[in-house]
Amino acid sequence: MPARQSPAMVERLVDQLSPRDRAILHDLAKTRVLTGNQFTRLHFQDLSTTSRDRTRRKVLERLASHDLVTPLERTIGGARAGSSGLVFALGVTGQRALPLLDIATDTASLPTRARRPWTPGQSFLKHTLAISELYVQLHEAQAASQLTLVRFAVEAAAWWPDGAGGLIKPDASVCLVSDDVEDSWFLEVDRATESPVTLGRKLRRYVDFARTGQLGPDGVTPRVLLTVPHERRMRDVQQLMARLPPPADQLILPEFFEAATARVVQVLRE
Incomplete structure (x- = not known):
């Protein structure tokens, strides 16, 4: 485990970071976890196919040596995935470095004090990485000039007052232009790990939010993109929505996870 860095050492370290290093820390602050493969798609895609993985490994190993990032104990994709399946989070030094970066970084989803990352359970990790995957896909759509990603906030940074003293708690809040x-x-x-009853209660809160005229962070009532993993879950969602009052059919857009990014691009262009 790297030794704890003094504030002066952290500041000197930040001064030595490249723009790509800073962007990597920014992405981890946004998403909380990313795999090696996702980092390749975000920051090394412009390199030749023979050097992408090698360069990514070197960069992440260097950042990990300073505790700016840290690999978690669990990998995704099994042994054959190699380093591309490693999962990374911000290290303690990385958390302390965020306020010193000269880029806008929303740290609302991070603890108020820098803490050693822990490896969550498999189900929680897969859910979090699925959210990260949508972030990566939206960045890829932006690189393809299909949209501009203005905001992508997760968990606590995405939560919003519901107008009744509570909070709407989406997995992420997104603004696209x-x-x-x-x-x-x-x-x-949705990964079909919750019962239909629990999912129905969650969807009803969004409907109540819209019916009472509540506005989201962009001054409008956001639509809800609900991603589902398979056909059976889609049937469950369709049955749930049939029992919800208006404007559920206009507010909530269910879509298979693998088609979610293409769908929001389509809606943006309509």
């Missing part, structure tokens, strides 16, 4: 069109979304990544 194309030309003069701006779309605001609450994202719910």
Whole structure:
């Protein structure tokens, strides 16, 4: 485990970071966890196919040696995934470095004090990485000039007052722009681990939010993109929505996870 860095040492370390290093820390602050493969798609895709993985490994190993990032104990994809399946979080030094970066970084989802990352359970980790995957896909859509990603906030940074003394708690809050069109979304990544009853209660809260005229962070009532993993869960969602009052059919957009990014791009262009 790297030794704890003094504030002066952290400041000197930040001064030595490249723009790509800073962007890597920014992405981890946004998403909390990313795999090696996701980092390749975010920051090393412009390199040749023979050097992408090698360069990514070197960069992440260097950042890990300073405790700016840290690999978790669990990998994704099994042994064959190699280093691309490693899962990374911000290290203690990385958390302490965030306020010193010269880029906008929302740290609302991080603890108020820097803490050693812990490896969550498999189900929680897969859910969090699924949210990260949507972040990566939206960045890829932005690189393809399909949209501009104005905001992607997760967990606590995405939560919003519901107008009744509580909070709407989406998995992520997103703002997308194309030309003069701006779309605001609450994202719910469903992995069919909750009962239909629990999911129905969650969806009803979004409907109540809209029915009472509540506005989200962009000054409008966000639509809800609900991603589902398979056809059986989609049937469950369709049955749930049939029992919800208006404007559920206009407010909530269910979609298979693998088609979610393409769908929000389509909606943005309509």
